[in-house]
Amino acid sequence: FRYTRNLVDSGNGKFNLMILCWGEGHGSSIHDHTDSHCFMKILQGNLKETLFEWPEKKGNGEMTKKSERVLRENQCAYINDSIGLHRVENISHTESAVSLHLYSPPFDSCNTFDQRTGHKHKVKMTFYSQFGERTPCVSTTYCTPH
Amino acid sequence: LPAGLAQWFPALEVLDVSGTGLSGLGAELLALPRLHTLLAKNNRLGGPGALPKGLGRAPLGRSLRVLNLSGNRFAEVPPALLELRGLQSLSLGGNRLHGIPPDIQELRSLEFLYLGGNFITSVPPELANLPSLSYLVLCDNKIQSIPPQLAQLHSLRSLSLHNNLLTYLPREILNLVHLEELSLRGNPLVVRFVRDLTYNPPSLQELAGRTIKTRNVPYAPSDLPENLVRYLSLASNCPNPKCGGVYFDSCVRQIKFVDFCGKYRIPLMHYLCSPECSSPCSSASQSSTSQSESDSEDEASVAARRMQKVLLG
Numbered sequence: 001f002r003y004t005r006n007l008v009d010s011g012n013g014k015f016n017l018m019i020l021c022w023g024e025g026h027g028s029s030i031h032d033h034t035d036s037h038c039f040m041k042i043l044q045g046n047l048k049e050t051l052f053e054w055p056e057k058k059g060n061g062e063m064t065k066k067s068e069r070v071l072r073e074n075q076c077a078y079i080n081d082s083i084g085l086h087r088v089e090n091i092s093h094t095e096s097a098v099s100l101h102l103y104s105p106p107f108d109s110c111n112t113f114d115q116r117t118g119h120k121h122k123v124k125m126t127f128y129s130q131f132g133e134r135t136p137c138v139s140t141t142y143c144t145p146h
Numbered sequence: 147l148p149a150g151l152a153q154w155f156p157a158l159e160v161l162d163v164s165g166t167g168l169s170g171l172g173a174e175l176l177a178l179p180r181l182h183t184l185l186a187k188n189n190r191l192g193g194p195g196a197l198p199k200g201l202g203r204a205p206l207g208r209s210l211r212v213l214n215l216s217g218n219r220f221a222e223v224p225p226a227l228l229e230l231r232g233l234q235s236l237s238l239g240g241n242r243l244h245g246i247p248p249d250i251q252e253l254r255s256l257e258f259l260y261l262g263g264n265f266i267t268s269v270p271p272e273l274a275n276l277p278s279l280s281y282l283v284l285c286d287n288k289i290q291s292i293p294p295q296l297a298q299l300h301s302l303r304s305l306s307l308h309n310n311l312l313t314y315l316p317r318e319i320l321n322l323v324h325l326e327e328l329s330l331r332g333n334p335l336v337v338r339f340v341r342d343l344t345y346n347p348p349s350l351q352e353l354a355g356r357t358i359k360t361r362n363v364p365y366a367p368s369d370l371p372e373n374l375v376r377y378l379s380l381a382s383n384c385p386n387p388k389c390g391g392v393y394f395d396s397c398v399r400q401i402k403f404v405d406f407c408g409k410y411r412i413p414l415m416h417y418l419c420s421p422e423c424s425s426p427c428s429s430a431s432q433s434s435t436s437q438s439e440s441d442s443e444d445e446a447s448v449a450a451r452r453m454q455k456v457l458l459g
Contacts, residue, residue, distance in 0.1 A: 001281055001304035001327055024239055025262045025285050025306055093239030093263035094187045094217035115331060
């Protein structure tokens with residue numbers, strides 16, 4: 001029902017390599033990258049990336065959009081916390097999309113941000129599958145971005 | 147498509163004619179008795195003759211389970227489509243729809259409905275009569291409000307409402323206990339308490355309707371004009387537990403903020419049948435801004451925490 005994160009390689013603990021599958025209309029929350037390097041390559045379809053400024057310390061207003069672009073098949077993108085925050089979405093209503101993500105060092109939690117207020121909320125990130133095997137769901141109350 | 151299609155490929159189960167420039171799906175498809183999945187995305191379908199006549203009665207009409215017509219030119223849901231009683235999955239994403247016909251309720255087997263990327267301005271309450279609907283996508287439209295009746299979609303697990311014109315949600319949304327995903331980003335949701343707006347006293351029709359409902363006055367469809375039968379079926383119950391009344395159009399509106407996952411505040415619209423009623427959640431005063439915004443441990447919030455994955459972003 002939403003995009004899936006599928007772990008492909010955990011690189012001896014040095015990085016996480018995963019494939020994300022986005023159905024029509026699927027998108028992520030605005031999120032940070034927990035001080036890691038993040039590379040993304042589009043394997044199929046298109047993904048829209050919207051960059052946001054970090055909200056002010058006591059921010060209580062709409063977050064500021066820095067830029068947005070549509071990444072096409074085979075295009076690559078990079079982000080880290082010093083560049084900013086982003087939201088990634090498959091804006092197509094007819095095609096699904098697939099992207100390859102490399103995170104180094106690996107991280108399993110990050111912050112998601114409410115675009116209207118800038119408030120952040122730490123979330124744990126989970127995998128739909130790992131190394132080809134379906135990861136059973138853990139039923140908890142939480143909000144997830146990637 | 148070739149006229150002999152059903153003769154040459156009687157065992158055909160999946161047919162993908164996406165991106166072929168078709169402006170009509172013809173009668174040659176009707177006799178395919180095993181075809182359960184028909185993908186016709188990104189074509190020129192939408193004018194008269196987009197779907198073959200007699201679809202509902204044909205073998206194809208009984209076998210079809212999945213139909214994808216996204217990326218075409220439909221300005222309205224073609225009536226022929228509503229005859230597909232076995233249809234489980236329907237996509238009309240990225241078309242030119244301005245509305246959803248109430249007869250959508252005829253698609254009794256529907257589990258998956260994708261209507262994102264159209265020009266839909268409102269949602270008919272009849273959509274709530276689809277007993278198996280679990281995945282409903284209404285993103286990227288022009289929807290200003292969601293009918294509270296949608297809370298009757300007990301099977302609903304995923305609801306996509308992002309990028310619309312919603313300023314609030316009906317309080318009843320919290321009754322969707324199986325809802326695991328809800329996307330609301332890109333809506334002009336009110337972020338501050340909105341004081342109650344003007345209260346229009348009920349019309350005579352409304353007062354008569356309320357009396358019929360609360361006193362259980364018996365009536366049969368043959369007793370009343372069709373429009374009044376439909377009107378009476380749309381009665382909503384006042385959420386005030388001490389009231390037990392019903393209302394139709396005339397009600398007091400009150401926005402209440404509910405915390406999701408303890409972090410996001412969603413404005414929910416409470417409808418009450420009269421200014422004397424109060425929301426089950428509120429205490430004495432509805433006048434203090436800070437009081438309403440600080441309400442967190444009340445029945446509405448408990449219900450909100452039952453919703454597991456909320457994608458608000």
